[in-house]
Amino acid sequence: MSQELPVDDATRIRREADRQVTDRAALDAILDEALVADVGVVRDGMPLVLPFACARDGDTLLLHGSTGSGLLRIGSGDAVCVSVTHVDGLVFARTTFDSSMRYRSAVVHGTATEVTGPDKAAALTVLSEHLFPGRTAEVREPTVKELAATLVLRVPLDRVSVKVAAGPPEVDPDDHEPRSVWAGIVPLSVVAGEPVPSPDVPVGVEVPESVHRTRARTIDAAVRTPAPDR
Ligand SMILES: Cc1cc2nc3c(=O)[nH]c(=O)nc-3n(C[C@H](O)[C@H](O)[C@H](O)COP(=O)(O)OP(=O)(O)OC[C@H]3O[C@@H](n4cnc5c(N)ncnc54)[C@H](O)[C@@H]3O)c2cc1C
Numbered sequence: 001m002s003q004e005l006p007v008d009d010a011t012r013i014r015r016e017a018d019r020q021v022t023d024r025a026a027l028d029a030i031l032d033e034a035l036v037a038d039v040g041v042v043r044d045g046m047p048l049v050l051p052f053a054c055a056r057d058g059d060t061l062l063l064h065g066s067t068g069s070g071l072l073r074i075g076s077g078d079a080v081c082v083s084v085t086h087v088d089g090l091v092f093a094r095t096t097f098d099s100s101m102r103y104r105s106a107v108v109h110g111t112a113t114e115v116t117g118p119d120k121a122a123a124l125t126v127l128s129e130h131l132f133p134g135r136t137a138e139v140r141e142p143t144v145k146e147l148a149a150t151l152v153l154r155v156p157l158d159r160v161s162v163k164v165a166a167g168p169p170e171v172d173p174d175d176h177e178p179r180s181v182w183a184g185i186v187p188l189s190v191v192a193g194e195p196v197p198s199p200d201v202p203v204g205v206e207v208p209e210s211v212h213r214t215r216a217r218t219i220d221a222a223v224r225t226p227a228p229d230r
Pocket residue numbers: 010011012013014015016085086087101103104105106107160161162163
């Protein structure tokens with residue numbers, strides 16, 4: 001896929017259009033940091049948005065759910081709109097009107113297709129390795145029954161928009177608010193805490209490598225904030 005995200009009528013950002021980013025690498029970075037995607041669909045004529053675990057797989061986004069979940073009822077072949085957002089900070093401007101957020105967000109327009117056959121186990125490995133890096137090598141493979149109870153949908157990444165709000169608070173040239181009023185950014189990030197073992201884990205069983213890797217990943221992401229200026 002091209003390194004430049006194409007923009008059409010559906011994916012064009014109109015307000016603050018300068019915040020639209022068409023660099024494919026920016027999209028990949030947003031999706032590769034995301035654990036959850038909000039999936040919007042029209043069901044029975046009504047809009048419905050549900051959160052699901054997600055993982056990027058090349059030029060597609062995988063969505064994971066139980067076959068009994070709302071994801072199944074979204075249905076293979078249905079049009080979906082998927083949103084992924086990272087809130088990088090709160091902007092304390094000198095007025096509440098100008099106060100806002102720093103963020104990176106992606107919106108994917110497309111059609112969801114159910115992943116079946118041998119591709120399904122591979123897709124589930126991609127999802128597992130994204131959410132719990134290294135875990136598939138530490139635990140047994142899913143059983144046939146577990147695979148049957150799991151639904152995976154794939155959405156292509158060919159109609160996507162990315163919006164990034166970064167940098168210090170904007171200064172309105174007509175802003176006459178006193179400079180003695182503090183203005184700036186409070187960075188926000190998701191950081192993993194200390195692992196809490198299950199009560200049935202025997203004494204002496206060590207925290208596995210996958211947990212260390214997962215914690216390191218969120219700490220890496222946290223030190224990146226505040227988001228760099230564009
Ligand atoms: C954390 C966060 C908080 C926000 N808070 C506010 C708020 O309080 N008020 C407000 O007006 N706006 C807010 N926004 C911005 C909002 O998401 C829209 O970008 C904004 O409403 C302008 O949309 P538009 O009219 O340009 O695009 P629309 O005409 O509504 O949409 C056109 C297309 O642009 C793309 N698009 C629009 N917004 C985004 C986006 N954020 N990310 C990726 N693609 C996008 C989509 O593909 C969409 O189909 C927030 C965004 C984020 C991420």
